[in-house]
Amino acid sequence: MxxxxxxxxxxxxxxxxxxxxxxxxxxxxxxxxxxxxxxxxxxxxxxxxxxxxxxxxxxxxxxKLASVAERLEGLVLTIAQRVAEENRLYGSVSAQEIVNALKEHGIEISRRQVMLREPIKHLGEFEVPIKLGGATMANIKVVVVAQE
Incomplete structure (x- = not known):
């Protein structure tokens, strides 16, 4: 048809x-x-x-997607997590936690738009791609730090 x-x-x-x-x-x-x-x-x-x-x-x-991508490009998210031995996390930082952190910055996206290959399990800085729609992509920096 x-x-x-x-x-x-x-x-x-x-x-x-x-x-x-x-x-x-x-x-x-x-x-x-x-x-x-x-x-x-x-x-x-x-x-x-x-x-x-x-x-x-x-x-x-x-x-609209380009303006959201522009806002995301310079964004650095800091997520505090509990740490075990050798800078490994007790749990992990998942796509949902990244979405929740973005909500705090006034950016609404779905969990499926976060192109995280696997959950983050170490302290450090990570580049996380966000697929906004169509061919529009943005990269954010996620910094995982030890929780005080």
Whole structure:
């Protein structure tokens, strides 16, 4: 089935693209959620009008993500943890703890946006990538210190 995407979908296409997908994927997910419309003559004609609106919306979203990325780039998070022997932590610093620390700085992101390969288990400085959406990425510095 051919559909017109109304928003960017990872590994499928950008807003306004005409893509071929499985019938079930279109009927059960894309169409009910409003993420796509069926590609017929009527909708293709309407697409040209709607394309400008979609592109303007995508540009606003990109600018919003770029401003959040700019705020994140210079940010240094300091997280205090209990320490055992040889600078190893009793627990670990997980993505959720990074999200909570970012909330204290007024930045709301989800745990899934924190691209932490594995929990941090040592004291020190770590670069943690944050995926904001689309191709927008930002790196923050997380400093893990011993809790007093």
């Amino acid at each position: 051919e559909v017109i995407l109304r928003e960017a979908i990872p590994n499928l296409g950008q807003a306004g693209d005409i893509v071929k997908v499985a019938d079930g994927y279109a009927r059960n997910y894309l169409l009910p959620k409003g993420k796509a419309i069926i590609a017929n003559r009527k909708n293709l004609a309407a697409l040209e009008k709607e394309r400008q609106i979609i592109l303007a919306k995508a540009e606003r979203e990109r600018q």
